[in-house]
Amino acid sequence: MNNCIFVGVAGGTGSGKSTVSHELMNIKKGIVQLEQDAYYKDLKGLSVEERAKTNFDHPDSIDFDLLISHILELKKGNAIERPVYDFTTHSRKKETIRIEPAQLVIVDGILIFAIPELRKLLDMKIFVDTDDDERLLRRIERDIKERGRTFESVKEQYLKTVKPMHLEFVEPSKRYADVIIPRGGKNRVAVNMVIAKMKRILQKGHMD
Ligand SMILES: Nc1ncnc2c1ncn2[C@@H]1O[C@H](COP(=O)(O)OP(=O)(O)O)[C@@H](O)[C@H]1O
Numbered sequence: 510m511n512n513c514i515f516v517g518v519a520g521g522t523g524s525g526k527s528t529v530s531h532e533l534m535n536i537k538k539g540i541v542q543l544e545q546d547a548y549y550k551d552l553k554g555l556s557v558e559e560r561a562k563t564n565f566d567h568p569d570s571i572d573f574d575l576l577i578s579h580i581l582e583l584k585k586g587n588a589i590e591r592p593v594y595d596f597t598t599h600s601r602k603k604e605t606i607r608i609e610p611a612q613l614v615i616v617d618g619i620l621i622f623a624i625p626e627l628r629k630l631l632d633m634k635i636f637v638d639t640d641d642d643e644r645l646l647r648r649i650e651r652d653i654k655e656r657g658r659t660f661e662s663v664k665e666q667y668l669k670t671v672k673p674m675h676l677e678f679v680e681p682s683k684r685y686a687d688v689i690i691p692r693g694g695k696n697r698v699a700v701n702m703v704i705a706k707m708k709r710i711l712q713k714g715h716m717d
């Protein structure tokens with residue numbers, strides 16, 4: 510598809526990436542989303558205990574080759590089959606989701622700006638910047654409610670891998686952002702400015 514625009518939304522876990530991505534998806538029909546979360550490597554080959562101990566915040570835990578190849582296919586105008594990842598079992602489901610090429614593709618995830626080959630495929634890079642304590646509180650609530658975790662497991666994972674990887678990979682990748690949204694996805698002023706800009710780009714059909 511000609512003039513397909515790729516917008517990256519990065520930020521730490523619980524920063525509000527999904528919230529911002531959904532706001533952008535609501536601009537008009539036909540905008541599609543590629544979540545880095547869908548591209549976690551399948552850990553079916555490991556025992557349940559080994560899976561739970563995996564460092565899910567290191568770039569090696571994600572199949573970036575597949576994500577990049579999907580972006581390139583969408584750029585060429587071809588549909589892709591996006592994997593479906595199950596956070597409770599740390600494995601890929603059998604089914605996939607067909608994503609058709611679109612004028613605007615939102616790519617979101619904690620590490621997308623930390624990978625140079627991926628970064629250079631993004632036409633606009635937005636970083637959602639939320640204080641660590643707020644992100645942690647949201648993460649505890651979400652992982653217990655939606656991802657089948659206990660408070661103890663969230664605490665252990667946060668201290669062992671989530672926090673150190675955030676400091677090593679996610680936070681430094683903020684330097685590559687074109688736009689930084691402070692205080693998360695409900696920052697109306699910032700989100701409305703990004704939406705207004707995206708609407709202008711979509712009307713013109715290309716980046717400035
Ligand atoms: N500004 C905010 N204030 C309060 N809660 C928020 C805010 N932004 C997001 N949340 C909540 O925090 C959780 C994580 O937000 P989400 O957008 O899914 O973050 P991410 O995709 O970066 O992990 C969700 O439950 C969401 O409803």
Ligand SMILES: O=c1ccn([C@@H]2O[C@H](COP(=O)(O)O)[C@@H](O)[C@H]2O)c(=O)[nH]1
Binds near residue numbers: 522618671
């Ligand atoms: O099997 C898994 C895979 C990933 N995680 C955690 O998910 C977050 C990233 O998702 P957000 O939606 O951006 O919060 C990452 O910090 C991983 O630690 C997991 O716990 N289990």
